[in-house]
Amino acid sequence: MSAFNAIGENREVEREEFTPGIEPQATWCPGCGDFAVLKSLKGAMSDLGKSPDEILLATGIGCSGKLSSYFESYGFHTIHGRSLPIARAAKLANPDLEVIAAGGDGDGYGIGGNHFMHTARENHDMTYIVFNNEIFGLTKGQTSPTSPKGHKSKTQPHGSAKDPIRPLSLALTSGASYVARTAAVNPNQAQEILTEAIEHDGFAHVDFLTQCPTWNKDAKQYVPYVDVQQNDDYDFDITDRKEAAEMMYETESALYEGKVLTGRFYHDENRHSYGSEKRSVGEMPDEPLAERYHDDYEWERSYDLLDAHK
């Protein structure tokens, strides 16, 4: 019998179950795009019939990191940039958990960039939501890795001399097997994409455009948005790495020219997730490791390993 009975209940779950009983007042500003992430995540989890106790939501630091405070589930509000290594270890320890990591563009593409690259490379079966508002919000409006070139702030007073990072291309190159971009202004698409990302068996990266009305843009500036799957101008195969790469490049460049392209950009269903690769080389047990501490397991002893020392 499992020690974790919340896992795999497969029951009807109301989206309100993901709202904390004593709801902390969100610290996000009015009009903030972060509300849309919270709402679409609740909707996606409800659509998937996941119960709050089988989800681990690991977040970074910043306005985006507060997501775990307003979403009812097991949560781990970590340190700046480190949600991914904590989340992926939890997934290895108990692969039956539904593991989500979330953070901002500074968190994921700046300070945590190394973890982003390597977690994508390893293709852990988890979803990574990056609240991309092109700015450091909570620390009051500094230039971030996705701020446009020439962006002026107190830390870049003469305008940033740096080209912004290309998050979708970076995810693809690193090895993510599902890559999408959605926007707070399009909650229906966001919920659909999050649902697909969570269902995907592998590392799913969702770059979520969240307007920051206080420090850079309000929602209006992300409208009109284009869903590349629903627009005849864009015809590419999301399972073709080369076509996906070209479309991502165009999408990333277009954002800074005022054109908001969203949708699914890459989906590889054939790549094995890290857990399955690791199991196939004999480096990971078949049963969730976390269960063993509650079973009648006969634990190995070092005393039985001493032959090599005699």
Place this chain on the structure above:
Amino acid sequence: MTQELVWRIAGGSGDGIDSTSQNFAKALMRSGLDVFTHRHYPSRIRGGHTYVEIRAGPDSVRSRGDGYNFLLALGDSFARNPQEDAYYGNEEVKPLAENLDELREGGVIVYDEGLVDIDDVPDFEQRVEENGWHVYPMDLRAIAREHGREVMRNTAGVGATAALLEYDMEHIQGLMEDRMSGEVLQANLDILQMVYDEVEEMEFSHDLRMPEGSHDEEQVLLSGSNAIAYGAIDEGCRFIAGYPMTPWTEVFTLMTQHLPEIGGISEQVEDEIAAAALALGASHAGVKAMSGSSGGGFALMSEPLGLAEMTETPVVLVEAMRAGPSTGMPTKPEQADLEHVLYTSQGDSSRVVFAPGNVAEAYDQTRAAFRIAYDYQLPAIVLYDQKLSGELRNVDESFFDREPNPDLGSTLSEEEIAEAAHHASGKFQRFQHDPDNDKGVSPRSIPGQKDGRFLATGNEHTPEGHISEDPENRVAQLSRRRRKLESIREELDAEESSHQTYHGPDDADYGIITFGSQQGTVLEAVDRLNDAGHDVRALGVSDMMPFPDAEMIEFLESVEEAMVVEMNGSAQFRGLIQKELGRFGPKLNSLLKYNGDPFEPHEVVEGSEAIIEGDEPAPTTEFVPAAGD
């Protein structure tokens, strides 16, 4: 009658010095001797001056000796820059030339004349004469080439050693048969026999012979790193994450070898921040987990370490010290990361730090670290160094005949969560201000358990885990987290056996205090001092945090004066004693060594005599008198 052999095998990195010495040490152990090894190697893959010393004797051998009495100089087959004016000197003769200073009078030298040209060793003939050394040149390379491959000159050298010491070859043959087979085995056995026969016909001028001894029970030969890995396995640790760094890599590699065989998981990751974070993530999800590194890598773990303290996530980290600062001397031991490990990470720390003093303590205290980390939900650190990491020592096999302890510590089952009184509000209170348990520990739930959900956050938080900056809540939570350390101290003090080691008469006038890996050397020095008519007692300390105040006060009050022995330049351990106790400054002298080489017993003896008789301390050490002296 010979009491001890201190055998040094010298060559270049990559010449198989390590494995040859391990096998020889094991043969000596099997034949009834106590053994202890000391490694010295450079930070490079091929070449450079490297040696391993094996000290062997009939009675408990617990440290390296003073110098050594038998040199097997194999020659460095990867030597480069043989010009005398080259920056690294003439590497070809280093295995001989670099080892002469510590060779005792009357010692024995076997060198490979196939690789070492004696004319290039400065003043060799003169030094041999002055020191009464017995020199046996042999073309080990030629013998190895003739019967097998050149690398087998190690075997030839071991055969020569055995013959010169009149040591029964059976022990060495038996070991080779265990480890090799087929043609390789036969070639090695042939070489061994041939050299043995050749040497037997030579005329000996030396008196040194292999000591004899016997053991009452089966022995096993382990390093400090083996012991740490086995301690972790016996505590049910089945997850490790790491990034390579000398000398921590040894524990990481050993765990990685064992874990897949016993259904565990090892992860080599992108950096040490990730390594520590992964250990936290696995522990949070209900698996006993560890990580570790050496100085520079451990520095990267500062933030995850603080997160573990704030979120009360159990984790065990090991820190294998090497000489710093920065990259320092990667393969040389030092004890200068003590303060780093005690205080790194922002805010008030609440962690446990143990510094084991030998191989057996490394096992015991790793187990204690896991037990305390999981019972009290905080990080526990095992602090050791390059010396303890690689030193091999024989231990009774029965020492390891113990029960495993996979217990997850302070956790709740789903039934207990449902019944928890505070759960009546409908929200599990993971971080209660005043848990039923007066140790300050609030039991945790594990993700996936029904109705146990909570938020773990590095922000200050309420009992439910909500972020809060309320002053009353802040004080209640911080005080509770700090209270855990007091509870741990009380628990450790109540245990039957202390982690601290005492040696020498209870009513001694002088005390010598040390921590971690220098314990064995200090114990031997204390025996010698007492044999010489002094009145000295040793205290080897392992509990760095929470500090054993009561034991330390009792010890310091019992002596007139004390000397703190540590391998660093800033007297960090003496500073810790004074910080914790706030007094005894006028009683505490320091003996420091930070040249990359661990203390030898005579250096501790001479340091003590500096206090007792006003003598000069050994030039390799630095003596710092007590305040006011």
